[in-house]
Amino acid sequence: MDIVKKIFYRDRYALSKAISIIENREDGYLDILKDIYKNTGKSHVIGITGPPGVGKSTLIAELAQEFVSQGKYVGIIAIDPTSPFSGGAILGDRIRMNDLELNKNVFIRSMATRGGIGGIATTTRNIIRLMEGFQMDVIIVETVGTGQADVDIINVAETVAVVLSPNLGDDIQTLKAGMLEIGDIFIINKIDIEGADEAIAYLENMISIAKYPYKEWMPVVIGTSALKKMGIKELVDAIYQHKKNLSASKGIPKRNERVLQYEMEGIIYDEFMNRMRYMMEHDPETKELMTEVYNKNIDPYTASQKILEKVIDKNKFNGK
Amino acid sequence: MGNQRIRPIRVLIAKPGLDGHDRGAKVVARGLRDAGMEVIYTGLRQTPDQIVTVAIEEDVDTVGISILSGAHMTLVPEILRLLKERGGENILVYVGGIIPDSDAEILKKMGVIEVFGPGTSLDVIRDAIIKHLKRS
Numbered sequence: 001m002d003i004v005k006k007i008f009y010r011d012r013y014a015l016s017k018a019i020s021i022i023e024n025r026e027d028g029y030l031d032i033l034k035d036i037y038k039n040t041g042k043s044h045v046i047g048i049t050g051p052p053g054v055g056k057s058t059l060i061a062e063l064a065q066e067f068v069s070q071g072k073y074v075g076i077i078a079i080d081p082t083s084p085f086s087g088g089a090i091l092g093d094r095i096r097m098n099d100l101e102l103n104k105n106v107f108i109r110s111m112a113t114r115g116g117i118g119g120i121a122t123t124t125r126n127i128i129r130l131m132e133g134f135q136m137d138v139i140i141v142e143t144v145g146t147g148q149a150d151v152d153i154i155n156v157a158e159t160v161a162v163v164l165s166p167n168l169g170d171d172i173q174t175l176k177a178g179m180l181e182i183g184d185i186f187i188i189n190k191i192d193i194e195g196a197d198e199a200i201a202y203l204e205n206m207i208s209i210a211k212y213p214y215k216e217w218m219p220v221v222i223g224t225s226a227l228k229k230m231g232i233k234e235l236v237d238a239i240y241q242h243k244k245n246l247s248a249s250k251g252i253p254k255r256n257e258r259v260l261q262y263e264m265e266g267i268i269y270d271e272f273m274n275r276m277r278y279m280m281e282h283d284p285e286t287k288e289l290m291t292e293v294y295n296k297n298i299d300p301y302t303a304s305q306k307i308l309e310k311v312i313d314k315n316k317f318n319g320k
Numbered sequence: 321m322g323n324q325r326i327r328p329i330r331v332l333i334a335k336p337g338l339d340g341h342d343r344g345a346k347v348v349a350r351g352l353r354d355a356g357m358e359v360i361y362t363g364l365r366q367t368p369d370q371i372v373t374v375a376i377e378e379d380v381d382t383v384g385i386s387i388l389s390g391a392h393m394t395l396v397p398e399i400l401r402l403l404k405e406r407g408g409e410n411i412l413v414y415v416g417g418i419i420p421d422s423d424a425e426i427l428k429k430m431g432v433i434e435v436f437g438p439g440t441s442l443d444v445i446r447d448a449i450i451k452h453l454k455r456s
Contacts, residue, residue: 013376013407020379024327087328088353094374095363101370110378112328112358 004035007134010073012107015134019109022126025270033126040132043075044243045139047157049119049179052145054165055189057096058226060140064100066236072137073105077127079120081144082112089113093142107131118152119143122270125156125263149178155262158255159242161185161235164203166195180206183219184242187235191223216249217242275311286310329357329453330380334371335364336399339389344416348384351442352449368395372402375411381453382412382433384445392419392427400431412452416440 006014022029048056048063057078064074078093091110100106109127116122120143131139143153154160162183180186186207188199203221212218220238224231246252279286286307292298333349335342342364349359360378362370375383383403385396396415403411415427416436424435434448 016377016379020327026327082358083353086354087356089328089358090349090353091358091360091378094360098363098366098370101362101373108374108377110358110360114328 002035004032004039004133007036007130008039010134015107015130016109018130019127022130023111023114023121023123025123029126033129036129036133039135040129043128043132043136043139044159044239045128045132045141045157046239047141047143047153047160048163049143049146049150049153049160049182050163050187051147051168054145054163054168055226056142056145056163057093059163059187059189059224060142061097061100062224062226062229062232063235064097064106064138064140066232067138068103068105070236073135074107075131075134075136075139076100076106076108076142077111077124077131077139078108078142079111079113079124079144082114087114107134107136113144116152117150118155119146119150120152120156122266125259125266128156146179151178151182154182154258156259158246158252158259159184159239161187161239163187163189164199165190166193166199168199181210184217185235185238186219186221188221188223189226191230192225192228196223216245272311276307279307279311283310329382329449330360330378331357331449332360332362332371332375332378332380332383333386334362334366334374334383334399335386336366336368336371336395337387337389337391338365339387339391340364341388342386344388345384345386348386348416348442348445352384352446355442355446357449368398368402371399372406372408375403376406376408380411382414382449384414384416387415387417387419390418392417393423396427396432397430412449414445414448416445 003014003018007018018032021032048060050056060076064076067074080089080091080093082089089112091112093110094108097108100108111121111124111127113121120141124141128139128141141153141157143150160182162179164186166188186203188196200221200223207219222231222235222238224235289303289306293300293303331352333345335345349361352359360374360380362374371383385399387395392415400413403409412433413431414434414436415432419435419437427435433452436445
């Protein structure tokens with residue numbers, strides 16, 4: 001049985017191997033993605049983002065338990081940053097998810113960003129496809145601990161939840177662009193500590209004066225304590241409600257179009273970058289051109305234009 | 321076209337059993353990260369079942385077991401057995417901790433690639449992993 005079929009019949013080992021093939025861009029990765037596409041599109045993809053230390057991983061563990069108790073099969077992609085110096089990474093999100101590890105209806109995979117800069121890896125969208133092909137009911141994507149502007153999660157998830165905790169700042173912080181524009185649901189986690197009421201009030205105030213693209217959905221603020229298992233059911237209800245409301249409107253198709261565009265841009269970008277790097281390093285004509293630029297016989301702008309034409313021209317490109 | 325992405329080595333650092341001392345595991349995790357590896361660390365008090373489940377899900381190249389409790393002759397063989405049973409027989413297993421030489425020999429006969437005692441330098445661990453992965 002081929003790997004895509006094995007994944008369709010929920011072979012966890014096959015899924016794990018396929019994720020590596022895609023992540024490493026090993027030979028045949030595109031064939032797997034091409035083949036799996038027909039099996040995708042039925043999962044609810046939920047993005048969980050927010051600054052480091054607010055409790056994203058712990059909250060996801062509770063969220064997944066709740067989904068599983070409702071009979072759902074849950075995939076989790078937990079992303080941590082790659083070191084810009086060594087290329088290595090510590091992937092430590094699973095520490096908070098120990099209780100899920102032996103659950104047969106949960107599949108967790110840790111990913112390093114490997115150069116992705118928007119809070120996810122460049123291959124995250126492809127890995128989501130594999131999990132969709134596995135017929136996951138719910139796929140939860142945990143971004144790296146984000147700053148103010150790591151917002152790529154909106155390009156891969158249908159429902160985005162931004163997790164914050166009390167005492168992260170005053171109401172001016174909540175007015176800023178970036179993180180606080182992308183949430184469909186805002187979560188104040190650790191509501192058992194001081195400052196939770198103020199944090200919720202700041203956020204609700206911010207939402208009340210902002211404009212949102214869909215009249216079917218106004219972002220909601222939910223208080224949770226992952227450690228004390230408070231607010232988890234309310235959160236799950238809000239996630240369902242969000243998808244339901246947007247499905248009834250034009251919201252979901254619009255989002256799916258955006259997700260698709262992002263995915264296709266990624267594929268083209270990858271192929272383009274590979275070709276360009278190959279040309280720069282191996283193509284004699286291109287190397288000669290660069291020497292000419294170095295000797296000031298031609299300017300870098302004209303030379304780049306020539307290289308660009310060669311990269312995209314199938315007849316001229318001989319990298320394969 | 322040449323493959324432009326190099327595949328980083330993926331390592332699981334695991335602490336099985338009732339053993340709360342994870343400084344060594346963290347130092348090794350950090351050292352392997354600095355050597356360009358992707359290191360999955362799952363925290364304390366893992367069962368062999370959990371460790372093997374994670375190793376398969378994460379498709380790691382190697383598992384480093386850190387163990388200071390003295391229960392290595394029970395826990396390590398169980399991990400090796402479960403790896404074999406679930407298709408992870410190609411995953412290389414290393415052990416670090418307080419292991420008597422005579423036990424280390426037995427563990428290596430069972431399939432452990434190398435046993436690292438206290439004071440082993442990070443370079444030695446890194447080189448051992450790279451060397452054996454190239455061969456396998």
